[in-house]
Amino acid sequence: MNDTIKLMQAHRSCRSYTDEPVSDAMLDQIIRAAWRGPTSINAQEVSLIVVKDAARRARIAEIAGGQPHIAQAPVFITVIIDFNKTRIGVENAGQKQIIHESMEGFGVAAVDAGITLGLLMTAARSLGLGIVPIGGIRRDPQAMIDLLGLPTLTFPLIGLCIGHIANDAPLKPRLDISTFRHNERYNSNGYAAAIDQYDKTLMSYWQQLGRSDGITWSANLAYNLKQVYFPQVKPVAAKQGLLNDK
Numbered sequence: 001m002n003d004t005i006k007l008m009q010a011h012r013s014c015r016s017y018t019d020e021p022v023s024d025a026m027l028d029q030i031i032r033a034a035w036r037g038p039t040s041i042n043a044q045e046v047s048l049i050v051v052k053d054a055a056r057r058a059r060i061a062e063i064a065g066g067q068p069h070i071a072q073a074p075v076f077i078t079v080i081i082d083f084n085k086t087r088i089g090v091e092n093a094g095q096k097q098i099i100h101e102s103m104e105g106f107g108v109a110a111v112d113a114g115i116t117l118g119l120l121m122t123a124a125r126s127l128g129l130g131i132v133p134i135g136g137i138r139r140d141p142q143a144m145i146d147l148l149g150l151p152t153l154t155f156p157l158i159g160l161c162i163g164h165i166a167n168d169a170p171l172k173p174r175l176d177i178s179t180f181r182h183n184e185r186y187n188s189n190g191y192a193a194a195i196d197q198y199d200k201t202l203m204s205y206w207q208q209l210g211r212s213d214g215i216t217w218s219a220n221l222a223y224n225l226k227q228v229y230f231p232q233v234k235p236v237a238a239k240q241g242l243l244n245d246k
């Protein structure tokens, strides 16, 4: 197995950081690795905002529902859907941009932002740093928009903590790979058994970590997915001009 695949197969999120800063040279390499990433039709409708300031990170920790690792990690990057950038290109060519009013637009920008996030994570981890993605910023997207000074046609989709690891986390088990890889056709026959097994595996994992608050995968999904857990996304995205009615 080569080193890149070893690194990727050893992925785990880190929520415990030292206060050692991430050097500008490291951060520049990480960002340039993500900048080279592909985007649909080469739209490049993704931008990054790097926050290092401790008070601003503390504010993001609060916006995300009280996540102390955001205040602790020395770097927080917000991945922005940026149809404001593409609007300028469309207008340069004498047309009016419409894509940001569609499901296709939001979906494709979310894919491109997700690729960016993945590249940032792999690059950071390859330098020995720890990372954890932060969807919690969508709990209050308007507060992120205000903090980062985001204009119309932009949206703060996902964040990422980066820093030097204080306490490394063990690998979190996954559902059996047969629920992930399907051959030729979709096949959910094994799902129920795999999920029962995984609920047990995850409970032993929490026990090994001494985490009495650990719950099964099914219970975690029920808790989160019985509702729209970040209900502010739709109205705030609409306010930013990002609609999904086309």
Ligand SMILES: Cc1cc2nc3c(=O)[nH]c(=O)nc-3n(C[C@H](O)[C@H](O)[C@H](O)COP(=O)(O)O)c2cc1C
Pocket: 011, 012, 013, 014, 015, 064, 067, 132, 133, 134, 135, 136, 137, 158, 169, 171, 172
């Ligand atoms: C899009 C996305 C959003 C996430 N948001 C958060 C978050 O707000 N806070 C957090 O602590 N972890 C967050 N995570 C990390 C997941 O909880 C984590 O990836 C998952 O539990 C699997 O654990 P592992 O990454 O250690 O393998 C997020 C992960 C992703 C991919």
